[in-house]
Amino acid sequence: MALSASTRPAAPPAADRRPRSGTRGWARWMFYSHLWLGVVTTGIVLIICVTGVLLNHKRPLGLMPDVPNDSPGALPQSLPLAELAARAERAVRPEVAASGIDRMDVRPGDGFVKVRFDDREVHEVTVDLASGRVLHVGLRNDVFLEKLHSGEIFGDGWTLLSDVAAIALAILVISGLWLWLYPRARA
């Protein structure tokens, strides 16, 4: 049943409905931090998002080689590391070999070693531990994406950029939630 104008409870005065000044100040801070952080960190957050998705699916997307070894030999039969490194260096172009070896990732269970070079494209040669046969030569695109994701690609100190973006994202989420829960607090 509808209430008549005389029986309807009176609305509180406008001054009473207005949020307190402390709440308003907090709301303004939330709004402007959401606005400024959202706009200023758009580019870096997008880069981190895209690289994150690509890294999650690096194998299906072919961003790193997935090499099977049908007949892995026993670890005691392995060739010396120096010999395996030399075979990997012979499998790539001279300029790639000249860039030097970044790391050698030995996989005893799979019976191979992944020799990663320190070149711009990040070549990787997979060599059978026992026979020294080159199983695969390819690019490790995921290394580039990891460095881009962490900010390391710009230099050592630039990993802080990734931290700043992560903190900004956390503030954006919190301030966005706050603005959604208290939409009229800024009025």
Place this chain on the structure above:
Amino acid sequence: MTDSRLALVVGLFVVPALLLWLGHRMRRQSAARRRVFWGAVIGYLAGMLVTLVAIHYPAVLWTGGGWRTAVVHWGMVVGTAVGAGGGIVATGRGADG
């Protein structure tokens, strides 16, 4: 820091901050200034899109010269400048018409 690297940092952080600052009280600005502003915003967004593609494809470090390196470093700054230029041209045509 090289000029190119500086351009990338400016494009990532300084340009959007500047655009946001210029965007305050936009309704009080003249139609010509609004056109330049929106041209710069559209140019920046287009430049960011192109830069994002150039950064990730191919997934290999960009170094040295070449179009890809130039787009990665200068895409957002040039996009903003081109967009603002487009806004100025549109303003001129609007005044003529």
